[in-house]
Amino acid sequence: MAESIDESSCILCGRPSAPPRETFSVDELTEDWRRSFAVDVRPEFANITMVSLYHCSFCDLDFFIPAVTGSSEFYGELAKFPWYYMSDKWEFSMAEKDVPHRASLVEFGCGKGDFLKRVRSRKKADVLGVELGTPVVPESGERDIPMMRAGEGLTRRIRGVFPKGVDVVCAFQFLEHAANPRAFIEDVLSVLRPGGRLLISVPNDAGFLKDIRPTLHTPPHHVTRWSPRTLEAVAEQFALTLDHLAYEPLARYHRELWLAAYVARARSLGVSPLEQKFRMTMLSFFLKSHLIRRWIRGHTIYARYTV
Ligand SMILES: [Zn+2]
Incomplete structure (x- = not known):
């Protein structure tokens, strides 16, 4: 499309x-x-x-x-790849702290609704998920999560559910798929109440991704690429307050990608193949430790805005 x-x-x-x-x-x-x-x-x-x-x-x-x-x-x-829709993500833990008790909350691109279930249970949040035509069928026992399909009159339909405005809108790993991010943010602002929060996570294009450009980072999957500066610019552009910007530590399952990016960078700097191999061996060993990985920036950045 x-x-x-x-x-x-x-x-x-x-x-x-x-x-x-x-x-x-x-x-x-x-x-x-x-x-x-x-x-x-x-x-x-x-x-x-x-x-x-x-x-x-x-x-x-x-x-x-x-x-x-x-x-x-x-x-x-x-979605046939088991890793594609992860039931837990680093940003879920970040965002959970930013959801006030009993908040009304809408998540765009909610997948199977894992985050919604979590904040409904732990924060007593009044939740609504928005999916974008992706055929993610809720599994048995998950059908009680209210979900809406994107499309005609979406913001009007959301306001119908939350007439006083929404306290929190979330969009995790979503904006990089959107052809028109400006229209999306304008829609979000039209449903958030004054003082409401927008919680966003995106792949960090200023991190290791810029050195390897994996296939998932190209159309028809990702059509935009975001950096911390872009998230700051969102605040300037839409008169929001950027309260918090956080970097995901390197995840265990992203070690290989990180190492591939490291080698690509070393190669571009003219490091000899022998030296590259030595460094790879050392890094592969050290990156097994989460105590080391926690000091290395990983895949995702998270931002919390207030309207
Ligand atoms: Zn621009």
Whole structure:
């Protein structure tokens, strides 16, 4: 699904953007997805043959134009991988602390509703999940989590459920999939009450991801890339207060990616193959310890805003 957006301006802050920093052929992306995940993404691009990656020098957002986002079928394919919808994430623990007792809470891109169940149980929150057409069928026993499908009149429907406004809106690993993040944030602000909170997590594009660019970080999966600076710019752009910005420590299951990024960086700096191998051996050993990994920045950044 491609969304038509003015190519001359940033899709988040609206400022003029420079010419594309990189262009990808759809053939190249299709082959990459086939090799990495045995998923055929070609139909997602319809008749599009090239996508370009733009960068905004003001808000630091990287964004693909055209913004080709994945269909339900595409996410259905990814959902077959057991790791794709994780029932627990680092940001869940961060966000749980930021949800007041008995808050009304809406989560966009709620998956199976694991975070919603958690805050309903531990914080007595009044929860609502919004899914975006992804065919995630709640398992037995989970059907009592109220969920809404995105689409026509979504903000009106949410206001119908919470007429006094919502206390907390969450969007975890969501914005990087959105073709129009500005419209999304405007929608969020239209349902939050004054003083309400917006809790966001995104992959940190200023971290190890920038050195390896994994397939999942490309369309039709991720269509934007976010850095801490971009999250600060959101506060400036929408007159929000950024109360808290936190970095996920390196997770055990991201060690291999982190090491691959380290090698890519070492190679680009001209480190000899023998030296690379030595460093890899040492790092592989030390990264087994969570006491060491906790001091290394991992995959995700988390931000808490107040309206
Ligand atoms: Zn911008």
